[in-house]
Amino acid sequence: MGTSSALDDSHGAVASAVRREGDCIRLSGALRTRDATVLWAALREAARDVRSGTRIEMDMSAVPAVDGDVMALLVELRGQIAARGAQAELTRMRQPVAKLAQLYAADRTPVAARGARQEGLVAQVGAATLAHVAHVEQALDFLGSLTLAGFGGKRRSRAVRWGEIVSLVEKTGAEAMTIVLPVVFVVGFIFAYATADTLKQLGQRLLSPTMVGRAMARDVAPVMTAFIVAGRSGAGFAAEIGSMKIDHEIDALRTFGLQPFAWLVVPRTIALVLVVPALVIIANFFGCAGGALVGVTRLGLTLPVYVHALRSAVSLWDVGSGMIKSAAFGLAIALIACQQGFAVSGGPEDVGRRTRSAVVTGMFFVVVVDAVLTVIYESFGG
Amino acid sequence: MEPERVASRPIVDVRGLTIGWGDRVVTRDVTFHVDRGEVVAILGESGSGKTTLMRFIIGLEQPLEGVVDVAGRGHPDLEQGLPPFGVMFQSGALFGSMTVGDNVRLPLREWTDLPPDAITAIARGKLRTVDLEDAIDKLPAELSGGMVRRAAIARALALDPELVFLDEPSAGLDPRTEAEIDDLIVTLNRALGVTIVMITHELESVYRIADRCVVLDARSKSVLAVGDPRRMRDSGDPRIHAFFHPAPVSARERAPR
Numbered sequence: 317m318g319t320s321s322a323l324d325d326s327h328g329a330v331a332s333a334v335r336r337e338g339d340c341i342r343l344s345g346a347l348r349t350r351d352a353t354v355l356w357a358a359l360r361e362a363a364r365d366v367r368s369g370t371r372i373e374m375d376m377s378a379v380p381a382v383d384g385d386v387m388a389l390l391v392e393l394r395g396q397i398a399a400r401g402a403q404a405e406l407t408r409m410r411q412p413v414a415k416l417a418q419l420y421a422a423d424r425t426p427v428a429a430r431g432a433r434q435e436g437l438v439a440q441v442g443a444a445t446l447a448h449v450a451h452v453e454q455a456l457d458f459l460g461s462l463t464l465a466g467f468g469g470k471r472r473s474r475a476v477r478w479g480e481i482v483s484l485v486e487k488t489g490a491e492a493m494t495i496v497l498p499v500v501f502v503v504g505f506i507f508a509y510a511t512a513d514t515l516k517q518l519g520q521r522l523l524s525p526t527m528v529g530r531a532m533a534r535d536v537a538p539v540m541t542a543f544i545v546a547g548r549s550g551a552g553f554a555a556e557i558g559s560m561k562i563d564h565e566i567d568a569l570r571t572f573g574l575q576p577f578a579w580l581v582v583p584r585t586i587a588l589v590l591v592v593p594a595l596v597i598i599a600n601f602f603g604c605a606g607g608a609l610v611g612v613t614r615l616g617l618t619l620p621v622y623v624h625a626l627r628s629a630v631s632l633w634d635v636g637s638g639m640i641k642s643a644a645f646g647l648a649i650a651l652i653a654c655q656q657g658f659a660v661s662g663g664p665e666d667v668g669r670r671t672r673s674a675v676v677t678g679m680f681f682v683v684v685v686d687a688v689l690t691v692i693y694e695s696f697g698g
Numbered sequence: 699m700e701p702e703r704v705a706s707r708p709i710v711d712v713r714g715l716t717i718g719w720g721d722r723v724v725t726r727d728v729t730f731h732v733d734r735g736e737v738v739a740i741l742g743e744s745g746s747g748k749t750t751l752m753r754f755i756i757g758l759e760q761p762l763e764g765v766v767d768v769a770g771r772g773h774p775d776l777e778q779g780l781p782p783f784g785v786m787f788q789s790g791a792l793f794g795s796m797t798v799g800d801n802v803r804l805p806l807r808e809w810t811d812l813p814p815d816a817i818t819a820i821a822r823g824k825l826r827t828v829d830l831e832d833a834i835d836k837l838p839a840e841l842s843g844g845m846v847r848r849a850a851i852a853r854a855l856a857l858d859p860e861l862v863f864l865d866e867p868s869a870g871l872d873p874r875t876e877a878e879i880d881d882l883i884v885t886l887n888r889a890l891g892v893t894i895v896m897i898t899h900e901l902e903s904v905y906r907i908a909d910r911c912v913v914l915d916a917r918s919k920s921v922l923a924v925g926d927p928r929r930m931r932d933s934g935d936p937r938i939h940a941f942f943h944p945a946p947v948s949a950r951e952r953a954p955r
Contacts (some may be wrong), residue, residue: 353812385824419886421826568793570789573781
């Protein structure tokens, strides 16, 4: 059995310390991962003014035990000191610590001191400025870590990952955009074309922009966009989550105390609730442009007349009601796709089956939600 | 009463555990414990429920019967934050959309307040311990099976857990890499005091590094034996003896009639 008695104090109070004495950084106490934030700030502070050409000793004689993460940080610090043209060494390590140092290659000399090379004036000014910024950052970090340590150090895992949401919005938006825009343009064109002759016979040419504009804003653009998002992002979500499930990545997430729902479903849902309405705004313009092409070429309307007719016919509520629908479509598509992904069991063939099902069910629910919201709007007089 | 259990509470304590789903029992009445600082191997032929047993112990599944206690905190509830152990899955289960480095950084980002440069330094250090420092910016798909498994070990160790579960860390690796993984496990155990529960098929590894082992039996759906593998090797019990001295099929066919 390999437990050293020195490791048994793991439940004691923070007893580690970092002290700079001339060319020696003296470490003492057990260096634990849970104190790593404070230790790292203290280590960098202690090594702040190490100048090129000096040799720094990191005295480990008063350290009974080191956790792996802290050993990795000690090695990193040694590398940073070496990069400044100085030298640093871990010395007087006790036995289990020395063995660990070997594992982390802390006993090997770091490769060539990068900072020793003579640099040009601009580079030097740049480096000095960066160093100054780094020092300010270090000071703030240190202050921050002390404050956090005061509150118990370790925070809880984040509930919402905004960075992930931003990248999902970019990805899903860009994926759908290239198909949505040409499709709604053509649909607007076809719609106007199919009704053009009838309107001409009735002498109601100006009704064309009204019909195209209102239909586009209220239903056509939201539904077409949602169908395409269901086909691209919905399928993508189901396949991605399904693969993660069969590769045990979801299990791995859980063993890190991370919740798959918060981690995978929440960001994807928020992303689609934002993306579908945003796409619909742009799709409205393209759909109307398709209609305008027919207006100008087949109905003899000028572009300013067409635009004027559109603006007076399409109300803010027409656009707004379409946006509300779009957000609801995004919500439905994301939830269905994620649910299908989590429902994958067995092998890769089930990923394919669930992916298809995510698209079909997603489209079906888009139509259902559209019908329900249309009825609700009508009952409120809109 | 085993004397060592009086000294300190075991880090893993499994008593009368029956695993399975609904009417389907995989293994019944599993009882064993793991003391702090031990290396314990879970052995058994394919289909005997080794991986399933691990999934039940670490809280991914709910037992049909029996009691599991890990680190004195009862059966792990993975909904309640970071559990006190790291896990390496058989497939590696690295997050395919992230680089190897980000896989190791992830738990550190989620559960520590370390600045990004320190997190990267730790990730690089962990990957150095498994000889994968150069792969830090690669995607899991670009790695070989052995490399994926080593990266998964590095990720399981990211937060320096006191207990690590390893599911077949060296299966299918060449003998040299297998020996390196064994060395790594021994070093983690000796230098860091990490308790290790590993599932394995490699009997040589077990003799070399395991303090004790738990042998599962597929036919009886129960535990065949618990104890020191070096002593079990010479066991008089024919079933245990047969497990530790597997005869090739051809030899069995040629056995005297």
